[in-house]
Amino acid sequence: MNYRHSFHAGNFADLVKHAGLLGLLRALAPRGPLTVVDTHAGAGLYDLDGDASRSKEAEAGVLRLMQADALPGPLAQLQAAVRALNPDGRTRWYPGSPRLVAAAPGVARYVGFELNPPVAEALTEALADFPMATAEAGDGYAAAPTVCQAPGLLLIDPPFERPDDYLRAVDCAAETRRLRPGVVVAIWTPLKDLETFDGFLRGLAKAGLADVLVVEARLRPLTNPMKMNGCTLTLIGAPATLEPELQAVTDWVVDTLGDPGGRARVWRP
Numbered sequence: 001m002n003y004r005h006s007f008h009a010g011n012f013a014d015l016v017k018h019a020g021l022l023g024l025l026r027a028l029a030p031r032g033p034l035t036v037v038d039t040h041a042g043a044g045l046y047d048l049d050g051d052a053s054r055s056k057e058a059e060a061g062v063l064r065l066m067q068a069d070a071l072p073g074p075l076a077q078l079q080a081a082v083r084a085l086n087p088d089g090r091t092r093w094y095p096g097s098p099r100l101v102a103a104a105p106g107v108a109r110y111v112g113f114e115l116n117p118p119v120a121e122a123l124t125e126a127l128a129d130f131p132m133a134t135a136e137a138g139d140g141y142a143a144a145p146t147v148c149q150a151p152g153l154l155l156i157d158p159p160f161e162r163p164d165d166y167l168r169a170v171d172c173a174a175e176t177r178r179l180r181p182g183v184v185v186a187i188w189t190p191l192k193d194l195e196t197f198d199g200f201l202r203g204l205a206k207a208g209l210a211d212v213l214v215v216e217a218r219l220r221p222l223t224n225p226m227k228m229n230g231c232t233l234t235l236i237g238a239p240a241t242l243e244p245e246l247q248a249v250t251d252w253v254v255d256t257l258g259d260p261g262g263r264a265r266v267w268r269p
């Protein structure tokens, strides 16, 4: 297990994922107290003075977000959450999905799984102020389907360092929707080349998963498949009313942080 999210915290892909997540939670809140399960929780809180200062990815991500105004709703919510963590005005701390979810209105229970023991320990610490939130050390793919409850949300956010991550993400989503049809699923993926992503969408269809919405932020043309050229947040069972807001989020990310030739699109396969 080599992947360390601390190098990537606050990058453009986190902005798409975390703003999408906040928008989704706000849209789902009227359904009742929500249970949110996070298969790949990470550390929960990131010090941008650490590993992230070496990768410089947050400079081209959250630091640009913090300078912006007139943002689409979910990005403004994310900006406010980051501000709340950094009361002295300097952006040093960035929240991961566990802290963002645990602090979101309407969430009654959060369960985050983390396989890497030191990261799982950091997660427990990051959630200490949230009694409704639980950190579980273990494999999120295996455990999540039986822990999920409706109304609620399953977030699947793997590192994609293993060849079976796409397959396991599809299986986990399908098993969850089989056991708990009312649970909305959000799966983050990188976008390197189109064939890999198309294969993932074919996998969702083959598993019988319908009502799919793809939030796609392509920061540059997909000419180099070795690079993360963009990312997607693929939603299953999300309210259609969210689409304009999610389009505005990806438009902002691609227009502000992307190269010429980028593309922002919210679409249904």
Ligand SMILES: C[S@@+](CC[C@H](N)C(=O)[O-])C[C@H]1O[C@@H](n2cnc3c(N)ncnc32)[C@H](O)[C@@H]1O
Pocket (backbone or CB within 6 Å): 001, 003, 005, 017, 038, 039, 040, 041, 042, 043, 044, 095, 096, 097, 098, 113, 114, 115, 116, 119, 138, 139, 140, 141, 157, 158, 159
């Ligand atoms: C992309 S990071 C998660 C980031 C987090 N969701 C966020 O948005 O703040 C992926 C995490 O999954 C962990 N991981 C890898 N395989 C796992 C598995 N099968 N179950 C649970 N965690 C896993 C890695 O150690 C890593 O910390």
